[in-house]
Amino acid sequence: MPGVPPQRFTYLGPEGTFAEQALLTLPAARNGVREPSATVPEALDAVRSGAVGAALVPLENSVEGAVGVTLDELAYGAPLLITRELLLQVRFGLFGRPGTKLESVRTVASHPHGLAQVRAWMRKHLPDAEQRSTSSTSDAAVAVARGDFDAAACAAVAGERQRLELLADDIGDSSTAVTRFVLVTRPGRPAERTGDDLTSLVAFIAHDRAGALLEVLTEFAVRGLNLTRIESRPTKERLGRYCFLLDCSGHIADDRVGEAVMGLRRICADVRFLGSYPAAEPSPPYTRRPGTSDADFADAAGWLRQIRDGATDRG
Amino acid sequence: MPGVPPQRFTYLGPEGTFAEQALLTLPAARNGVREPSATVPEALDAVRSGAVGAALVPLENSVEGAVGVTLDELAYGAPLLITRELLLQVRFGLFGRPGTKLESVRTVASHPHGLAQVRAWMRKHLPDAEQRSTSSTSDAAVAVARGDFDAAACAAVAGERQRLELLADDIGDSSTAVTRFVLVTRPGRPAERTGDDLTSLVAFIAHDRAGALLEVLTEFAVRGLNLTRIESRPTKERLGRYCFLLDCSGHIADDRVGEAVMGLRRICADVRFLGSYPAAEPSPPYTRRPGTSDADFADAAGWLRQIRDGATDRG
Amino acid sequence: MPGVPPQRFTYLGPEGTFAEQALLTLPAARNGVREPSATVPEALDAVRSGAVGAALVPLENSVEGAVGVTLDELAYGAPLLITRELLLQVRFGLFGRPGTKLESVRTVASHPHGLAQVRAWMRKHLPDAEQRSTSSTSDAAVAVARGDFDAAACAAVAGERQRLELLADDIGDSSTAVTRFVLVTRPGRPAERTGDDLTSLVAFIAHDRAGALLEVLTEFAVRGLNLTRIESRPTKERLGRYCFLLDCSGHIADDRVGEAVMGLRRICADVRFLGSYPAAEPSPPYTRRPGTSDADFADAAGWLRQIRDGATDRG
């Protein structure tokens, strides 16, 4: 039901991962019930079955979850709706048991991708420490609490839950980028238009039409829509067709977005609408194509009515 | 008034030109009043002032009238509406006074463009005859009747009106192409949609946007509209901007044409709608871009309504 | 022979037309032999046969010659080369026999298009004078000299040759635009590159490929070439294919023009190169697409050599 926030949430677990940390930025989620799911498909199935109202899963640039799984679920699984995006600045801390001294750390555990992201810091500050892989960053905290390793590179929420002590903060590479999560519900009416929104789509393209992607992008460009993300995915029928996940500026309720997605619907083998939702950060300034403002669209529609009715051309 | 044919007509004269011959193919014109105009601007001004209901003027590939004048009047003069196109196969006959023998013809008169078009025939059949220019093909017939020259290369209607005799028929080069005339009225509701229509437009483009023409054509291409004609025209403010006269397949009442011209309205400095009218000959077969049929447009509009309302994505 | 100007010239006659006036702006033509031709095809055939070295014919916006004839000759006739363009501001004077007073003028003669262009002036200054058509503006001057009419609306060169007196100068509408003539020779090496050149081409397109014109324009746009003129022409095999006459900024010797015309050669049914020649007036300022300067082209070619050779990527 639009406007009524869900009360039960799931997220890509286990507890203490960056996904949980992102979810906690949502007031409704802080006040509601939150349960981890072992995998993205499990999280999304919990939404589909109605077991939870919404799931938070990584969509881009994730440290732990492979976003390909999320993309494929959204593109090929039973339909779902993105109602929100969350951007989380991934921040790694080094956590040890209370009393641990940084200089005495001999083993550091984390998810392999976490280890990759703290590599520069480690080389400088703990060049002799051994690195150990765990299946998630929060598992590393659990293992440190258990005494398996000296320190864990993980999110604050994981270290705190295991009552570990912060030995060093913000140890990730400067490149440790923002991770993008999306909140997903069952299909329904899109989130309200705010004026600075994004729309996510999947466009399926038959392999045997060269230039098809160019045609798809042209549908956006002629309406002055900016693509903020594009990613091609191979499909299961490998040689049959392929698909693109696209995020564009604007809301499905906008004239310009409506016209563009109708164009996609007409030229693509299939199109799946994934949702329109508020942009988590202000859209980057870009030179909008002249003639594509809301006022331009309204003016053009009024003019067309006039010439169809036979009013004297004002031009 | 739509549906009520005009009763008074004018055309690019003088009497006996190909324009009159074209006008006579219209039943309403055969039954109505027909008056020649000395020039295209005069003919169009007679429409604007209400002196006549419609004017027939050459728009393309004319033997006598410079179509540039027509284009500039339609683009820059007080607005008018094209309600009909007529294609006339220009057919030259050689006419002399009764009793004239072909072999005794020493002088042949016609408009210079007419002389150009019968050149091959003349070289073969009357290599020694002198060629004389007159200000129109029908003036040549008048001058022959008066005894100034032996024969005239002109339209049948001109030879017959002067009671001349046909000495040789169809003497034009095989290349003597079809001339296109348009019937023009005061602005009003466009002609009825027939399913095989053309729409004429003028698009004004500011000089300082490179690639602007490409953008204009893209508006047509994404809606699967074929351009059957395009012609750039310099404008009066020479360095200010320029304009294009465009004919595209389809009727302004069509969704696809409506979307495209709204796009033009948004991106061009100005757009003038010149009319939608039945195509005089069946559109040439061309590979229509997949996904741009009427059914495709209707399906896409229905699908958009569904996703905006939150109906479950059928994709 | 490149560099050696022709010595014999022809132009669209008769003597005293604007074409002659345009030709006289060329020093080589002033010093050479000049002969009028009755029609554009005759003028061009004189070049093809070698009877003259060059012909001056109207290509755009002509008062007297139908430019369609020129276009079709260049597109379909035996190949020729444009080596020069000339822009002539068409200026009409009103000429009468010596001693004629403006207020006593009762009949004014000119080519019908000439009459159309002095209409506003006539309405104001000689509202009661009769208008008479002649087959060219210079024929009007001849007829006035002969005593047939009181005054002629024609070029200064025509009035002066007939020893007429100027009764009123610059009587054309303000809209009386610039006429564009081209100097045409037999095929050969294009005119030298000056840095501000135009290139003229004919692109033949098969009817059965929708979007073909868009593809043609894209070949120019991706190389940052501006189209200064485009005009579609029906072909003789009416339903078979159609063609476009295109003028673009740049010289065939430029990398960017070379790449674009190779692209046309690949995608069009046929392409005809009509010539590269100095622009008669400075190109209008337009926003050139970034990345398409000469330096950009040279840089990209150097970079490609490097990566093909395996030099370390500087990017």
Added chain:
Amino acid sequence: MPGVPPQRFTYLGPEGTFAEQALLTLPAARNGVREPSATVPEALDAVRSGAVGAALVPLENSVEGAVGVTLDELAYGAPLLITRELLLQVRFGLFGRPGTKLESVRTVASHPHGLAQVRAWMRKHLPDAEQRSTSSTSDAAVAVARGDFDAAACAAVAGERQRLELLADDIGDSSTAVTRFVLVTRPGRPAERTGDDLTSLVAFIAHDRAGALLEVLTEFAVRGLNLTRIESRPTKERLGRYCFLLDCSGHIADDRVGEAVMGLRRICADVRFLGSYPAAEPSPPYTRRPGTSDADFADAAGWLRQIRDGATDRG
């Protein structure tokens, strides 16, 4: 050195992952030295430093490695060259200690993504077994050999190395897609052209030019190049610019690829060439844009030479 295969290899470890399995399909690697790396950046740094000659890392659709890390290393790290792609059909087996019976399996371990991919099989055949996460699929095999869990979902190479027994084969979802690995060396001359090659590039685009991606794709489309993959990546300077990883059909030595990448070089903020290498599977059949074959390119180049030299236009 071109033509001389490397003798030392690394791959995304640990031993027994799918990456090792993929590497073993290369004869040179089977005969050479192979060492696992803990992370993708470590593997690539070993190449950069010269410690190994080549590294095999996942580039698309990986079960274990986040391909985003690979993409960012290739786009932003010190330059490297892709010389080969390998496609591996990911095939999961269920492995237990010798003597284990399938029906007695109570705990199944794998990397979380591995668990996600065998979910359907597990639900059907081992609905009551507990699932346990490990940091890689091969770690699961090690843990089973140690006695921590009853069974591991992993690659055959991992099960065999730990002397485990295959309890069930091919237990992945039918959707378990092909993983794409690339073999990476230090920069140098690209792999030899085979006639069915791929070229990988990174295109950096300034944020403030709307429609920039469309321009990039147009550079490929006009040369008839098919994009087999496209993925946008946020950059470190978040609002500054973004980049695209592109794979296109063809080899950098091809005229059409050379022209297209020069175009990219001109219009993009930056371009990085990642390599040209044989396509691992025959290119999917697609309708190549007419006029873009090798013969078409050669013909156009010859024709351009002719018209530049002034040879008579054959058109």
